[in-house]
Amino acid sequence: MRSSLDLSRAAPGGGLAATLRGLGVAVRLPYLIGGLLLFGLGAAVGEGTLSALPFALGAVVVALVHTITHYVNDAEDVATDELSEATLFTGGSRAIQRGLVSARQLRVVSAWLAVVTLGLALVVAALGELRSAALWLAMLAGGYAYSGRPFMLGRRGLGELDVAVVMGLLVPLAGAEAAGGVGPRALAVAAIVFVEAFIARLSTAYPDLQADRATGKRTLVVLVGARGAAVAFVISAAVVLAVGVAAAPWLPWPDLQRARALLVAIFAVAAAGAILSGYAERQRVVVPVLGVLAFGLTQAVLLVAALCE
DSSP states (O other): OOOTTOTTSOSTTOOHHHHHHHHHHHHOHHHHHHHHHHHHHHHHTOSSOOOHHHHHHHHHHHHHHHHHHHHHHHHHOHHHHHHSOOOSSSSOOOTTTTTSSOHHHHHHHHHHHHHHHHHHHHHHHHTTOHHHHHHHHHHHHHHHHHHSTTTOGGGBTOHHHHHIIIIIIIHHHHHHHTTTOOOHHHHHHHHHHHHHHHHHHHHHHGGGHHHHHHTTOBOHHHHHHHHHHHHHHHHHHHHHHHHHHHHGGGSSSHHHHHHHHHHHHHHHHHHHHHHHHTHHHHSTTHHHHHHHHHHHHHHHHHHHHHHHO
16 A cells, blocks of 8 residues: 555656655755755854754754745646746756656655644744744745645745745744844844845746746736836845845944945846846846845855854
């Protein structure tokens, strides 16, 4: 008798080895590393001493939520990913398209991972870490809701905001909670990362504009169009500069923080320019590269400053 988690019932042409490989590919390692760095950044600006068990379990939860989010997204975006151009940052993992794993398997495995995540939240709640448990559950809900039914926020113009809330707010705050609690520095970091996670997601959504539109996936970029996306980048540049300058006094190396905010704003304006000039259509990777570089720069500067304080 086969269980619901029988991975040998693989995608067409696959076997257990191919399925396991597909599950690994669908994790999308660069994004996973980014999520763990954000959790570590939050811990670096916590208000007290890092608690080993909540921190270790929190890192596991971040990895689990990340995996669930990408598995569900791949399973729900099969038609869109078949039309979009695959790059390191866009177009899905292609694990399904390559015949390594099926959409059903990704859904089943993500459901079991969600059960594990719920169990870990109950464990830390029983240990008295109620705020950590609440943050973990919120991360799980937000990660699933991005693509999962019936919410599918990524198809309703709310995906960019959902990513910003989960990655920009909840993950760093969960890290801070594991290191003594959330204080002014953690809130300043969360405000910065929230805005810049929005920019990063907007940038990775832009190259999929035509594929998303053709398959009825109404991302924010689809709703506002190319010119609207350029305007959104300019507005985001102004917001990120304002937030960065306002948050700088609460963080180590304030002058560097202001310079970082200015550079990220320049990257966002450059993305808008690439769209309006048509360059983003000829070189489709340029907008996501600008957005991801800006987000990576922010993580690096904030983390180094916190650790070297």
